[in-house]
Amino acid sequence: MGADITAVLLTLPEDGKLRLAVDLGTNGEIALGRNGHYLVASTACGPALEGAALDCGTRGQTGAIERVTLLNNGDLDYAVIGGGEARGLCGSGIVDLTAALLAAGVLDETGRLFRREEYEKTRPGSPLAARLGQRGNAAAFFLTEKVWLSQKDIRQIQLAKAAIRAGCLALAAAYGATLEEIDELALAGAFGNRVDVGAALDIGLLPGIPPAKILAIGNGAGLGASMALLDRQAAARAEGLAKKARHLELSGDSVFMEEYLRQMNFPGPRKN
Numbered sequence: 001m002g003a004d005i006t007a008v009l010l011t012l013p014e015d016g017k018l019r020l021a022v023d024l025g026t027n028g029e030i031a032l033g034r035n036g037h038y039l040v041a042s043t044a045c046g047p048a049l050e051g052a053a054l055d056c057g058t059r060g061q062t063g064a065i066e067r068v069t070l071l072n073n074g075d076l077d078y079a080v081i082g083g084g085e086a087r088g089l090c091g092s093g094i095v096d097l098t099a100a101l102l103a104a105g106v107l108d109e110t111g112r113l114f115r116r117e118e119y120e121k122t123r124p125g126s127p128l129a130a131r132l133g134q135r136g137n138a139a140a141f142f143l144t145e146k147v148w149l150s151q152k153d154i155r156q157i158q159l160a161k162a163a164i165r166a167g168c169l170a171l172a173a174a175y176g177a178t179l180e181e182i183d184e185l186a187l188a189g190a191f192g193n194r195v196d197v198g199a200a201l202d203i204g205l206l207p208g209i210p211p212a213k214i215l216a217i218g219n220g221a222g223l224g225a226s227m228a229l230l231d232r233q234a235a236a237r238a239e240g241l242a243k244k245a246r247h248l249e250l251s252g253d254s255v256f257m258e259e260y261l262r263q264m265n266f267p268g269p270r271k272n
Helices: 003-010 091-103 116-122 127-131 151-175 190-194 197-202 220-230 232-244 254-262
Strands: 019-023 027-034 037-044 064-070 076-080 132-135 138-142 148-150 184-188 214-218
Touching: 003 019, 003 027, 003 037, 003 220, 003 232, 019 151, 019 220, 027 151, 037 151, 037 232, 064 091, 076 091, 091 148, 091 151, 091 190, 091 197, 116 127, 116 132, 127 132, 127 138, 132 148, 138 151, 148 151, 151 254, 184 190, 184 220, 190 214, 214 220, 220 232
Parallel strands: 019 184, 184 214
Antiparallel strands: 019 027, 027 037, 064 076, 132 138, 138 148
């Protein structure tokens, strides 16, 4: 079991609740269990959700779009870290924008971005039509003249979100638990702390667990590491967590392989 997920699990209470812990990063680490006994796995989701590998992706810094909102008039609004001119999209903004495009019908469930002429036929008068254009020969959606999301970017997002969700589903199947039996999903990592849970569910990044059961715990790995350094009992408990954990190798897991392909598409409208 990796150091990051061990540290995350160290921060969780041993109160009998069945918890799914997800540490979101370039390498997604996940665990499912209770009372110090966990089944763990790691899935390489790539850097797309952290802003890398995208045309206008960036880390969460000044100038990054961190929030995107679909307005009642059908247009979009966005918030930029530090205010001022938008220079790119960070992870939370990427998830928000993808969810907004799905809700507005600009993006279909297969991940295809509509071209302007197509979209105007289905949504006449929509202010979003003017934001549809091209980068090279591919369709793209422009938030500003300098910040866009391309068709290639969307494919990268699909690969990343499919890996995380499929990993969670494979872990639950191997553990012998249904999603309904999970009491809490602990979402860790800097990106996990900033992402909008509703948007993450809407694009299929997280398994279908009610939002009320999803808790963003921030930098769980950092907090757990601090606990282990400052408290010998916590350090001993961390060693115990690592020794008792069972590892699921996803590369050879049939459920993961099947779900990875299935989860590539975006889900339909979410039921609250």
